[in-house]
Amino acid sequence: MKLRGWGRAGGRLQLAFVAMLLLASACLAEKPLIIGNDPGGNLEQRALEIRQLRAGGRPVRITGRYCMSACTLYLGLPKTCVSPHTIFGFHGPRSGIYGVGLPPPDFEKWSRLMARHYPAEVREWYLEKGRYMTMGFYELRGRDLIKLGVPRCRL
Numbered sequence: 655m656k657l658r659g660w661g662r663a664g665g666r667l668q669l670a671f672v673a674m675l676l677l678a679s680a681c682l683a684e685k686p687l688i689i690g691n692d693p694g695g696n697l698e699q700r701a702l703e704i705r706q707l708r709a710g711g712r713p714v715r716i717t718g719r720y721c722m723s724a725c726t727l728y729l730g731l732p733k734t735c736v737s738p739h740t741i742f743g744f745h746g747p748r749s750g751i752y753g754v755g756l757p758p759p760d761f762e763k764w765s766r767l768m769a770r771h772y773p774a775e776v777r778e779w780y781l782e783k784g785r786y787m788t789m790g791f792y793e794l795r796g797r798d799l800i801k802l803g804v805p806r807c808r809l
Contacts, residue, residue, distance in 0.1 A: 686733075690718025692725035697747070697768065700724035704771060707731055715807050716740055722791060727771040729799065735807035736796040743791030744784040755788060775802040 687707065694700075704727050707714065713733035721728070722743035728734050729742075736742075747764030749756050756764065765785040769777045776799060784792050800806045 684713060686713040686715045689714060689716040689721060689725065689728060692718065692721050694723025694725050694743075697724050697727075697764070700727050701767070701771070704728065704731065716742075716796070717807055727768065729776055729804055730771040730773055735805040736799055737807050738795065738797035738800060740796040742794045742796065742799060744780060744787065744794065745791050746785035746788045748788055753789065761785075773803055776804065 707728075708731055711733065713735075714728050714731050715735055715737075716725075716728060717737040718740060720741045720743065723745060726742050726744055729736070747756055747761055747768065755761065765781070769780050769785070772780055779802065796804075796806070
């Protein structure tokens, strides 16, 4: 778009307009995704969503009452913070049949895939302890994760 008859002032207005658009789009990209009361879901679908969020650099705030199962994968994103009061439910990979475990190679594959999405100290805890909970959930509060290095959400 060229402003005719405006001379240098028109060029400056164009630059200012483009700068304003870039700033506005940057602000929208920084609007955090708010996670609350998320029961989890399909691991592969959630991993795809996590990859997209990582590529876009969008912040994530986990502030609901609970974040269970696949929801915990958000913890590994670089701009994620948690509420100290949120309950996080971790478990190891499960078969599609309740109470039937996965064969050991599959269990190892899927639990390591999940662990790759966690920050280092959470990953270590998960691989040593959390993944072996296959019936129910191993519950940690946000304050426990904050002690493991996950950033606390600030108001």
